[in-house]
Amino acid sequence: MDRMKGKVAIVTGAGSGIGRAAAIRLAAEGARVGLINKTEEDVQETRKIIEDAGGEALAFTADISVSQEYKQALEQIAEQWGQIDTLFANAGILGVVGPIEAIPDEEWDTTMTNNVKGAFTSVKYAIPYLKQNGKGSIALTSSLSGTRVFSQQGFAAYSTSKASIAAFGQMAAFELAPYNIRVNIVAPGTIETNIQGTGNQMPEMKDMKVKKVEYPDGTVPLPEGNGTSDQVANVVLFLLSDDSAHVSGSIIYVDGSESLFVG
Numbered sequence: 001m002d003r004m005k006g007k008v009a010i011v012t013g014a015g016s017g018i019g020r021a022a023a024i025r026l027a028a029e030g031a032r033v034g035l036i037n038k039t040e041e042d043v044q045e046t047r048k049i050i051e052d053a054g055g056e057a058l059a060f061t062a063d064i065s066v067s068q069e070y071k072q073a074l075e076q077i078a079e080q081w082g083q084i085d086t087l088f089a090n091a092g093i094l095g096v097v098g099p100i101e102a103i104p105d106e107e108w109d110t111t112m113t114n115n116v117k118g119a120f121t122s123v124k125y126a127i128p129y130l131k132q133n134g135k136g137s138i139a140l141t142s143s144l145s146g147t148r149v150f151s152q153q154g155f156a157a158y159s160t161s162k163a164s165i166a167a168f169g170q171m172a173a174f175e176l177a178p179y180n181i182r183v184n185i186v187a188p189g190t191i192e193t194n195i196q197g198t199g200n201q202m203p204e205m206k207d208m209k210v211k212k213v214e215y216p217d218g219t220v221p222l223p224e225g226n227g228t229s230d231q232v233a234n235v236v237l238f239l240l241s242d243d244s245a246h247v248s249g250s251i252i253y254v255d256g257s258e259s260l261f262v263g
Helices: 017-030 040-052 065-080 103-132 156-179 205-207 229-240 260-261
Strands: 008-012 033-039 056-061 086-089 095-097 136-141 182-189 199-201 251-254
Touching: 008 017, 008 065, 008 103, 008 229, 017 033, 017 056, 017 086, 017 182, 033 040, 033 065, 040 056, 056 065, 065 103, 065 182, 086 103, 086 229, 095 103, 095 156, 103 136, 103 156, 103 182, 136 156, 156 182, 156 251, 182 229, 229 251
Parallel strands: 008 033, 008 086, 033 056, 086 136, 095 199, 136 182, 182 251
Antiparallel strands: none
């Protein structure tokens, strides 16, 4: 239970879903966790869960796509604990769902800003702290959608953003390898989270002429069905811990082999 002992971990999007599950898992393994999230109530709830279990956490309300807000949170975490060792860049939204020709420019920009710029900002401003330590590990949340599966109606913005995150993570792995900083990507499939609540389905969806495929027993071949945030959190723990010391630039799919069925 001490795989993260002595380490300080940053988790963005820590207020719910995969981010909350990962933060709790990292804390249970001994990490002191800096929690960053857009909504105050949610991130404070995550902090309370960790502290009630005997862990250490600091909670900050910040928009990761706004550089100054995120930088200030990192500065306060580093000042409090003297170091930053790992980062789970997880925050993101589903964004607009609709036909490409109907997507408003500003809605496309919102998805890209939150997801792609947010991932870039998260990594960019954490790098100096990791370099200072002489080593580090970063994990980013991409998705099955946009990397292995392209059959979801109306997901052009989301899938493009998640494909961009995967490419960015692999470029970062190459660039940061000489500094002993590892970067990997976790790509969840169908996971029970609240991300659907961050989406905006357009009325034009009803007019889309895309071939539909029906899966009467769901799309996940494993008998357990859809995955959970805790299962993704276990993979994040592996990627951020020294257990994955020679793993970098990899995309780890957490999909119960779903992509073999629907891809």
